[in-house]
């Protein structure tokens with residue numbers, strides 16, 4: 001059987017969801033039997049080299065680059081999965097959503113305790129190379145169509161595995177209570 | 184300083200915590216707001232927790248912890264006000280006052296606030312300033328009002344052009360409000376003679392009164408249309424220490440104003456109807472729950488109650504009957520549409536948040552203070568007076584077979600003669616349109632029954648106003664072809680429900696805004712076909728809401744989608760399958776501005 005191709009990325013996330021993916025322990029060997037990785041931080045491949053079957057998205061969109069990457073994933077992946085709270089709801093980064101962007105930038109570069117007094121010129125980085133902050137942090141499905149959502153912060157390794165396994169082998173997903181219980 | 188003031192206010196209500204609404208309203212009226220220290224004090228005197236006071240206080244639009252200005256201008260924000268130039272008036276108020284809506288001027292003189300429909304749809308744009316109503320405002324008039332207030336004029340001095348028609352110009356009202364009675368029927372007829380029906384009722388047994396009401400086939404005029412005789416019978420049969428009669432004069436459905444006209448012209452008839460109700464169910468206390476927007480009628484109504492007591496039509500041993508004592512007091516609301524829902528109304532009258540109760544038990548079993556209670560609309564009580572006067576059989580000769588009697592319609596919007604029309608049930612929408620002076624070619628839609636009702640298109644104008652076809656609490660808003668139906672009507676109404684939801688049920692609280700945002704997305708041209716399906720499918724869950732507000736909160740969207748689908752589909756992006764409305768240029772604008780960066784995608 002031809003192996004399925006998977007791509008992954010971390011947008012406005014903490015990499016915790018990727019850690020959780022690695023946390024499937026020895027099953028990673030089973031996974032490798034089933035899939036090959038294309039663009040992903042796991043193999044450090046920076047660009048797509050081919051069309052993919054599954055894209056795993058960690059993190060929501062907080063800046064213009066996140067949006068570009070996400071759209072690129074939609075273009076190259078048959079199935080897109082939002083993995084984790086940040087991708088699904090914006091998560092922790094979305095705590096800034098009720099604060100004007102200007103205030104956030106000023107806190108980060110001018111007034112915050114770690115910068116106050118160290119930025120005499122009062123510069124807020126604005127080089128054209130830098131991604132531009134969005135007015136708020138968006139969940140992925142606000143930008144592109146997302147086919148599946150795996151909840152959790154991060155989703156349990158077992159949940160990620162069960163979901164991938166079910167998708168790859170075209171079976172019904174096994175969701176024991178422990179995998180979707182959050183307290 | 185305020186200590187004695189608050190003690191004296193509480194004293195007026197004998198320290199009764201169930202009268203918290205009255206207490207808070209008096210504090211607000213006399214002190215301009217209800218500050219934290221007075222909450223503390225109230226909590227001590229009334230022996231209820233601070234939180235209990237705060238949750239009532241913060242629920243109502245007209246109560247506030249912070250000052251709202253020496254003169255507080257509440258400008259109606261309903262759809263019809265907007266149709267007649269509210270935006271320009273609001274702008275003029277802001278320019279002249281020098282503050283925005285939601286704010287108070289720095290000198291504390293003037294506060295500008297938005298409010299939901301104030302029952303003046305036939306004379307918009309309208310505003311309430313310190314309990315006085317100002318109608319048909321223009322930008323010029325708005326500027327004039329602010330200028331005069333700044334000059335130190337009092338509210339009565341602002342009325343330069345005389346008062347409104349009928350009792351509106353009587354000494355105890357002095358309002359510029361107009362009744363605009365365009366057609367009279369059984370209720371509004373001149374031939375009403377006070378007392379005849381009470382006399383007649385008391386010649387009958389309470390059971391016979393109920394039988395007569397049942398025979399008349401009259402159904403509630405407040406919107407839900409429950410058979411009145413049956414309600415009274417249930418209540419009479421319910422055991423309880425006391426029974427109560429409530430008249431629902433909350434009239435909050437945007438576009439409805441007929442109860443205001445009855446309150447102005449036929450107050451005795453309402454009170455007589457309540458008295459007959461009291462006799463029928465065996466009650467000694469009646470409460471007229473009056474929306475705060477109609478506070479300008481207070482002195483007038485109190486005087487009428489006093490006169491009725493003098494005439495022995497209220498009070499002890501009414502008309503010499505040793506077994507019948509009944510009196511009525513007025514309970515004000517404080518700005519909350521949901522309090523028109525009968526169980527929320529009772530909660531509110533008990534001094535609490537106007538949050539609808541779970542039913543059953545129904546008010547007829549456990550109502551005010553957990554005692555059997557009837558709640559009826561203003562117009563229902565008046566109709567009962569006619570039923571008792573002329574008999575149930577006579578009443579059934581009016582209207583249609585299933586819908587007997589007359590109905591007061593509140594007609595507003597794009598027509599030459601907005602106002603109150605009392606017609607027999609059985610008229611078609613077409614008949615009404617002829618009556619109110621419209622050019623039918625120019626009518627795009629008619630909103631029947633207010634935002635919670637339905638928005639119908641010309642192909643349905645032959646439908647009949649009655650309980651079995653187009654049931655209505657009486658509001659008809661005529662919407663001309665030149666109006667933007669989705670933005671100016673459907674969206675405005677949906678925002679109204681979002682504003683007025685009590686927040687108890689999740690679909691009402693959360694799904695209404697979600698569907699509203701979808702509507703906005705469609706209006707902005709960012710919609711896709713699946714949005715229409717989502718609107719239809721997701722809204723099904725609104726049925727699970729506890730009260731009528733939530734159950735009908737997305738009707739403005741659903742009924743316009745059903746009857747004006749083209750308006751939606753013409754705005755849908757045809758070749759796009761998925762779009763949640765995200766636009767990069769809009770999303771980065773703020774950051775670009777903050778960092779002096781250009782952006783070109």
Ligand SMILES: Cc1cc2nc3c(=O)[nH]c(=O)nc-3n(C[C@H](O)[C@H](O)[C@H](O)COP(=O)(O)O)c2cc1C
Nearest residue numbers: 403404405431433434435523524525559560563731
């Ligand atoms: C959100 C909501 C608001 C209502 N507002 C009013 C109102 O302002 N006046 C009214 O008479 N009935 C109103 N009703 C209907 C009342 O709950 C109740 O059915 C009515 O007062 C009963 O009187 P009736 O049988 O005489 O019509 C409202 C219902 C809901 C759900």
Ligand code: SF4
Nearest residue numbers: 013014016084085086
């Ligand atoms: S969902 Fe949790 S683990 Fe995953 S990226 Fe967000 S914060 Fe990290």
Ligand code: SF4
Nearest residue numbers: 685687688691730733
């Ligand atoms: S439906 Fe809405 S208004 Fe009615 S009880 Fe529920 S939340 Fe409150």
